[in-house]
Amino acid sequence: MSDYLIAALLIVGGLFIFVGSLGLAKLPDFYTRLHAPTKATTLGIGAVLLASVAVTAARDGTLSIHEIVISLFLFITAPVSANMLAKAALHKKVPMCDNTRNQDLKAHMAHQKAPDSE
Amino acid sequence: MSKVFHKLLPMPVHSLMLLVVWLLLNGFSVGQLVLGLFLAWLIPFLTFPFADHQSKAGKPFKVLMYFLRLVKDIILSNIEVALRVLYRNRSLQPGIVAFPLSIRADFPLTVLASSVSLTPGTVSVEFSDDRCWLYIHVLHLKDEQQLISEIRQRYEQPLREIFSC
Numbered sequence: 001m002s003d004y005l006i007a008a009l010l011i012v013g014g015l016f017i018f019v020g021s022l023g024l025a026k027l028p029d030f031y032t033r034l035h036a037p038t039k040a041t042t043l044g045i046g047a048v049l050l051a052s053v054a055v056t057a058a059r060d061g062t063l064s065i066h067e068i069v070i071s072l073f074l075f076i077t078a079p080v081s082a083n084m085l086a087k088a089a090l091h092k093k094v095p096m097c098d099n100t101r102n103q104d105l106k107a108h109m110a111h112q113k114a115p116d117s118e
Numbered sequence: 119m120s121k122v123f124h125k126l127l128p129m130p131v132h133s134l135m136l137l138v139v140w141l142l143l144n145g146f147s148v149g150q151l152v153l154g155l156f157l158a159w160l161i162p163f164l165t166f167p168f169a170d171h172q173s174k175a176g177k178p179f180k181v182l183m184y185f186l187r188l189v190k191d192i193i194l195s196n197i198e199v200a201l202r203v204l205y206r207n208r209s210l211q212p213g214i215v216a217f218p219l220s221i222r223a224d225f226p227l228t229v230l231a232s233s234v235s236l237t238p239g240t241v242s243v244e245f246s247d248d249r250c251w252l253y254i255h256v257l258h259l260k261d262e263q264q265l266i267s268e269i270r271q272r273y274e275q276p277l278r279e280i281f282s283c
Binding site: 016019020022023026027028029031032034035036038039042043044065066068069075076078079080082083086087090096097099100101102103105106108109110112113114115 | 139142143192193195196197199200203204207210211212213214215216231232233234235236239241242243244245246247248250251253255257259262
């Protein structure tokens, strides 16, 4: 029974990690590409870590806490790296794809100015 | 007496957290407990003078509710973003949104920006230097006003209550 659960978790995790990587390759510009690995992978890795917890629980009958600590660190660090990448891209003036809405805000954003200022 | 205590153990909560994480990572044994206790005392003792004192989070129940909601949103947003990635690029409508902030303190803003980055197709990019606006890049922007009011009531409002600011 637990085998099925573990297999299901691994498959779901693998699927989400795959979609995240696919998004990295296929989305139109740098900024949209940023979304795929920061999100789709958090759930993917979460599922894989849960599978790991389930494996230890089924084998040794103990609850392994390492995985929870790993996901905690992941949740803390993922937004920071996404934010730094986005900032660096803005600084380097990486272009956004043409149909991005509110592109006029880009200059304000890059100079950390309020959107209504000149 | 309490002054001496404060000098010796300036950040008791941090010390406790360090000890717990140390034991979780290394497994429980008497040796690790002693080493963990020593490090849990030493690290806050050495770093306290450099610490930048931030607004304190209160109301543990609300913190827990916030955390649970965040986990739920992360799961839902993952599914949404995954579907969005599998659709054709042409149906994608990315956009930038300027979110008007009503909190100012550093730590609550960090938590808000991180929450935004972790949830539905949004990455927080930059603050305006007067701390009144948060710029967000959205993977698929349907309705700007709706997104703003959603972030406001789902994250910003609870954070204001938690940090009472």
